[in-house]
Amino acid sequence: MQSWHGNLTFCCGLLLSVSIFSTGRDQPGGIDPCSSLDYFESYISIASTVPSVLCLVGNFLLVNKVPASVRILASLFVMLSVFLVITVLVKVDTSAWTPLFFGLTLACVVVVSGASTVFTSSILGLSSRFPMRNSQALISGQAMGGTLSAIASLVDLAAAADVTDSALAYFLTADIFIVVCIMVYLLLPRLQYSRYGPSPATVSVLLPGRPGVPPLRPILRKTAALGSCLFYVFFVSIIIFPSLSSNIESVHKTSGSPWSTKYFVPLTSFLLYNFADWCGRQITAWIQAPGPNSKLLPALVLLRTIFLPLFILSNYQPRAHIQTVLFARDAYPVAFTALLGLSNGYLGTLAIVYGPKIVPKELAEAAGVVMTLYLVLGLALGSACSVLIVHLI
Numbered sequence: 001m002q003s004w005h006g007n008l009t010f011c012c013g014l015l016l017s018v019s020i021f022s023t024g025r026d027q028p029g030g031i032d033p034c035s036s037l038d039y040f041e042s043y044i045s046i047a048s049t050v051p052s053v054l055c056l057v058g059n060f061l062l063v064n065k066v067p068a069s070v071r072i073l074a075s076l077f078v079m080l081s082v083f084l085v086i087t088v089l090v091k092v093d094t095s096a097w098t099p100l101f102f103g104l105t106l107a108c109v110v111v112v113s114g115a116s117t118v119f120t121s122s123i124l125g126l127s128s129r130f131p132m133r134n135s136q137a138l139i140s141g142q143a144m145g146g147t148l149s150a151i152a153s154l155v156d157l158a159a160a161a162d163v164t165d166s167a168l169a170y171f172l173t174a175d176i177f178i179v180v181c182i183m184v185y186l187l188l189p190r191l192q193y194s195r196y197g198p199s200p201a202t203v204s205v206l207l208p209g210r211p212g213v214p215p216l217r218p219i220l221r222k223t224a225a226l227g228s229c230l231f232y233v234f235f236v237s238i239i240i241f242p243s244l245s246s247n248i249e250s251v252h253k254t255s256g257s258p259w260s261t262k263y264f265v266p267l268t269s270f271l272l273y274n275f276a277d278w279c280g281r282q283i284t285a286w287i288q289a290p291g292p293n294s295k296l297l298p299a300l301v302l303l304r305t306i307f308l309p310l311f312i313l314s315n316y317q318p319r320a321h322i323q324t325v326l327f328a329r330d331a332y333p334v335a336f337t338a339l340l341g342l343s344n345g346y347l348g349t350l351a352i353v354y355g356p357k358i359v360p361k362e363l364a365e366a367a368g369v370v371m372t373l374y375l376v377l378g379l380a381l382g383s384a385c386s387v388l389i390v391h392l393i
Contacts, residue, residue, distance in 0.1 A: 046387065047109040049238070049379040052117035056373040059118050061213055063366050068126045072185060075119035080178045082112050087171040090164060117376060125368035128356035135353040135368075136284050143278035143345055150271040157266060214366035223355045223367055226292060227374035229301045230351035234375050236304050237344045238382035243390055244311045245269040245340075248333045251315050260330075268334050273341040280345020284353070292354035297347070304343055310336045312393060322393050348375075 062071065086108055094101040120142075127135045152173075156166050188194050220227075246269045250260035290296040313326035314333045327333070355371035356364040 043106065043387075044109055046380075046383045047106045048113040049376060049383045051110045051114045052376040053373070053380050055114040055117045056121055056369065056376050059121050060216070060366065060369045060373065063125065063214055063369055065213075068122050068365070069185075069189075071118055071122045072126075073182065075115040075122070076178060076182050076185070078115040079112050079119070080175065080182070082108050082115075083171055083174050083178060087168065087175055090168045090171060117372070121369045121372035124352070124372055125356075125365035128364040128368035129361075132353050132357055133285065135356070136281070136349060139349050139352065140278065140281040140285070143274065143281045146274035147271070147278050150266070150274045154263070154266050154271060157262065214363060216370075219359055219363055219367050219370050222359045223370055223374075225298065226351045226355045226358070227371060229298050230348060230355070230371060231374045231378040232301050233304065233344055233348040233351065234378035235382040235385075236307060237340065237348075238379045239386045239389060240307055240311050240340060241273050241337075242269060243386040244316060245273065245333070245337055247316050247390075248311065248314050249317045250330050251328055252330065264330070268330075268337055272334065272337050276338045276341025277345040280342040280347075281349045283346055284349045288350065290350075292350075292358055297350065300343070301347055301351075304340075304347075307336060307340050308389075311340075312389070316393055319393055320391075 059071065089101075089104075123138065124135065127138050152170075156169065246265055248265070248269070250264040252260040253264075290300075310327070311333070312322065313324060314336065315325050315328060319325075327336075352371050352375065356367040359367045
């Protein structure tokens with residue numbers, strides 16, 4: 001989820017930058033880059049997370065009424081449709097209607113975010129019927145996607161000369177991958193493991209939903225502690241990444257070196273965070289400690305609060321109110337970002353894979369959706385707080 005959010009932010013930001021810089025800074029009706037780009041990450045965070053809460057509630061209500069296969073395929077086709085529209089718009093001159101394009105971009109983020117939330121929660125709920133290693137592999141794969149996207153952006157940054165061509169390449173790639181996802185999912189029922197897993201009665205991907213809404217109260221009661229941990233992990237992470245971390249500049253920016261001007265943010269924010277996040281998730285394949293009932297897990301989650309002042313007191317720019325830069329070396333935000341991503345991946349994965357395993361098997365899929373709801377609530381409230389913090393710095 002977090003990785004998808006980061007990738008969507010980057011792509012939509014790229015599209016908006018094409019429109020803004022083709023319009024010109026002082027043109028009537030245009031968007032002032034200084035006012036828009038400083039807070040664009042926060043706007044995208046809100047547009048991509050708040051609608052997800054409503055979609056998750058709807059998905060929970062449909063768990064036993066609409067088969068997972070229908071929900072998954074429908075969400076994939078919705079995402080494909082939106083990405084195809086945006087792919088076409090890449091080559092359209094939007095200089096005469098930049099404000100409208102800004103609104104269209106945010107609308108696309110809302111739709112894609114809602115569809116991706118239904119897709120992710122449905123897939124997670126489906127994997128919850130299988131052994132825990134399947135859920136862990138799914139979550140690690142999400143982070144790997146974010147890492148590959150960050151690497152691709154760096155390669156493009158070094159090689160591409162035209163930002164419009166870059167945007168076209170990214171969205172064409174997204175279109176292709178969504179089509180591949182649809183094809184692969186259609187092949188899933190043919191796999192023996194999906195049909196004859198550990199418990200054929202409960203893991204078949206073609207099993208029709210039982211009528212009625214899953215009992216919410218016992219699921220919430222069982223998953224409250226782990227859900228709170230998951231909520232706070234992503235609450236802290238989304239406040240910092242990407243709203244704060246992507247605006248931390250190299251202290252040597254005035255030197256004019258490519259490292260400090262061109263590659264510092266893509267390397268130390270996007271690539272490093274996604275790679276560290278993937279490493280944290282992958283570690284859970286070998287180490288699952290602390291356990292689901294341990295008091296150490298919530299303690300470690302709360303300890304991550306310290307990342308907020310650490311990033312605020314790094315070289316965040318521009319600064320309007322808090323002028324103190326306590327960590328005035330490039331090594332500091334690098335270390336902070338690595339630890340933020342690593343802890344997000346490890347602690348978040350533990351919480352989300354433990355949740356469906358502490359409820360009865362017949363409630364595992366619904367519990368998986370509920371755990372995703374905790375995650376998205378953390379993202380939504382964290383996104384709102386990130387706007388406030390960015391304006392206060």
